Amino acid sequence: MTLPQTPSFRLDGKRALVAGGSSGIGLACAVALAEAGAEVTVAARTAGKLDTVVQDMRAAGFGADAVAMDVRDVSGTEATVARHGPFDVLVNSVGTAIHSPAVDTGEVDFDTVSDINFKGAYFLTRAVAKGLLAAGKPGSLINITSQMAHVGGPERGVYCGTKFAVEGFTKAMAIEWGKQGIRVNTICPTFIRTPLSEPTFNNPDKVTWIMDKIKLGRVGEVNDVMGPVVYLASDASALMTGTHLMIDGGWTAD
Template sequence: MQLNFSGLRALVTGAGKGIGRDTVKALHASGASVVAVSRTDADLVSLSKECPGIEAVCVDLGNWEATEQALGRVGAVDLLVNNAAVVLMQPFLEITKETFDRSFNVNLRSVVQVSQIVARGMIARGVPGSIVNISSMVAHVTYPNLITYSSTKSAMTMLTKAMAMELGPHKIRVNSVNPTVVLTAMGKKVTADPEFSRKMKERHPLRKFAEVEDVVNSILFLLSDRSASTTGSGIMVDGGYLAS
């Protein structure tokens, strides 16, 4: 999708790999100034070589104090993509406090914290903005061993709506993108069992999982003025899974 983000500054979390990395590259190619946030410094180093001029911030978003220190004075941001997430797979009866806390701290709490930082800046500057939360189709369906992850994404659905309602008067739009399995490193964890992967793919009317580009195109659309009247919504990039 060819869009022009020249003159705008974007912040992308979980920027080191997968969807986040390709989102940074697409925004950079479209003229945006990009702040790339990841907890893995090596990923940021390699990304900076691919996208000269991006601002790299290395921080573990699961740590509230470290995030405040790293991003509290990030400066003007017009576009935010909350993509950082962890997938910690455990069956319900074996979920530990550590798994639960880590999942919610990274997948949901950091969305609140980073969005607060960015939205306050937008409001102080009196400018419109767009926030896109990366969710999942498992916000709406369940899978074995993904209970904690699914719960964070389901909570993100309501968080997105609540943010849209409260930030709308400030001309800040908030939406989500809900992909099916995307064959990033994270997605491959979920589909490690070939038989499970085959059956799951057959449940998709399009008989395929999503490409990273499919997700990035939806993110760019929601960030852009082409979705100027869209807020509090979620784009399903699920190959028709929820329709089957």
């Protein structure tokens, strides 16, 4: 009898672009991909922080370099990806939130969140896909969205709207590029403890709401996303496209 073999979770020989990789979830994803053998390019707006990340990753024995990139600049993003690509793997962890009651949402805040979470994500994903299509290569494109891409929440109308939008274009792009072997998926974390989320965790009422929703009884840590991102980037998930991994501690179970 020939026993089946588990597909490899390794990423040796793969090049990965991690946008928003200088801190938080993005940094954890960059480290996870590098641990699995990928050569990782870390991208963010702040060059100084990127240099520190790359130095630390190289000191740990990982293959890493950095590029400054602002996803709000569509033409600049496309030029950067074309210059440094093609990339076999994309992880887009760039995102922002400005919460307010829907009746108080201002147009400037709406545009700020949309330009990063939706428009920026769309054109970044497209840019990496264009490089793969031109090179005739398969790939795995991953956008970090949120559990709030599948449910609603108070004072989160714009944020939820943008994250739902990313889930929508993920399905459409997966259909378009599937025959070329380009997979497009999302990871949907619950509330993850990062420097950006600390104001939320400092609000007792919000913590009560969060803990009531998370069935496992704890908030997320960045390492909760590390295994899932390696899975989606690797051949272990070779038949997954146009879908999502929900890392929400059971929030969306009911």
